[in-house]
Amino acid sequence: MATATAARPRTTGPSPRSPKRAFRPRTLLIAALAWGLAALFLAPYLEMVITALRPREELRDRTYLPSSFEWSNFIEVWKESTLGQNLQVSLLVAGGSTLLVLLVALPAAYYTARMKYRGRKLFLLLVLVTQMFQPTALLVGLYREFYQLGMLNSIWTLIITNAAFNLAFAVWILTAYIGSIPAELEEAAMVDGTSRFGAMIRVTLPLALPGVVTALIFTFITSWNEFAMGLTLTTQPESQPLTVGINNFVGAYTVQWNYIFAASVVAIVPVVILFAFIERHVVSGLTAGSVK
């Protein structure tokens, strides 16, 4: 303890000794610990990829690496299950709800950011409160609603529910983002003769594009990953999204982990690609409404 307190002023004060390459044991220890922890966080992914490539006979082995990689697992899971249809459903649902959220959330966010209307606070509160509802508590109510409409197993059901559940987050982020763009820019465009709509499309939207893209990719990823709604609102295996399809493997082929993980890898690939695009915006986008 004494050495630590004695050492501190030296490294921070105007000491002539340069601390540039001073690798102290404590620094090394912390670095090693951090890397170890990161490895611990990454281990499950590795396990997933390795199991996806494991030959069937070695699934119950305790070796960490299989004797050979079995790439045909991916082809077999494709042939033997409804994975193809599930993938199609997931793509349509995620794409459709993203489009719907764009059409609905953008005008609402624009209006909320720009206008001081009565009930503005209430609207934002509603957005926050609906964000806090657990989907599980709404399951039966939603099931009842779509049952009455005769829309169970329909792809529109999943598109609409996913859009409704992601609307809150999109409106919240977009309101914060558009609100940070000075309204004077639009006023200048309107003085120059553009309509309000034109100012919104040609001036504000291009400036808000990073925020819009973040909100949309987030909607896509959440809809793509959605599980509880897909599980309850669909009953036929071919009309279920990918996440529910993977869950079906757990019941049907409890031992065939290689198929489950081959399907999981397929489900993760689009998420990895999209996340790589917005990774830089995640911090600013996520915290737009919550920090300060």
Next chain:
Amino acid sequence: MSTDKRPARPPHLLLFLAAAVLPPRFTPESVRYDRRYRTLDKYRFIAGFLAIPLAFYAVFVVSPFLQAIYYAFTDWSGGPVANFIGFDNFVKMWNDERFWDSTVTSLTLLVVAPVVTLVLGMFFAYMITAGGRHRRGQAIAGVAGSSLYKVVYFFPQVLSVAIVAVVWGRVFNTNAGLINGGLNSLGIKGPAWLGGEYGLALIATLTVICWSFVGFYVVLFSAAMGAIPKDIHEAALLDGAGRGTTFFRVTLPLIRDTVRTGWIYMGIQALDSFAIVLVMMPPHAMKVTPVFLYERFREGQFGYATAIGVVLLLLSVVFSLIVMRVGDRDRIEY
């Protein structure tokens, strides 16, 4: 000159209605220069821009919610009839041992998961923003490669919970799992993590919840810590405060609001750990309230299931209110 355009009599109400439906360029002059046109213009905007999202909320979020409250008091089982039975479902729940078992688990998760996840998240965030070596001229510095760590921790957040549950189901597998494999190579026979003892199953669930959510809080808290002006940390350092003191006396009080929001959000997530438990746990093992609800739903006891849903919602509201009250002091502005 402009006064010429204003008619002596105000325009007819029908003209207003027509102007409300037609695009703005067709608005008659007499209406456009009326005092009431401003109000009309305002509400037309509201109708166009806000009505659709509000309708969405009404039909797909608020309505199922209200229906759920109503059906909680009925014996609806999927057919056309739903008899009003008062509080029978809630009485049944009170006497149902399985409900209490699952709810005790859920409440344990509600209390423990936020504390563990937030403490870990805060520790990592502090390490990332202020854990690095002191360099000259900088009061605080992050560890090397901090953005990489953020991505690594955050990534589970963008994975489907179903996949997270499947992967961890394999990791905790008694025979071929990663953990028991490691224990085996050390000469220890690994226990049955998921289907065996209750305590082990609880630890396994907590591990998965922490793993998948901690990254979100690392990102959230490091953003909040990054927003604190550097001179505050500098002042603390000049006064001779170490890293620990700086964290507890300076950083933590300044990000208290963010921590509280995160705590509420995490509690609700822990209470709703539906997919993780449903997919990862074997059917006979530990259950949480949402899984218990889902099982009743699958059995066709829709009225009972909605009643459980209402209790679940009440629990999360009570939890949020309690946390909002905790340490509710004046906000520190900087």
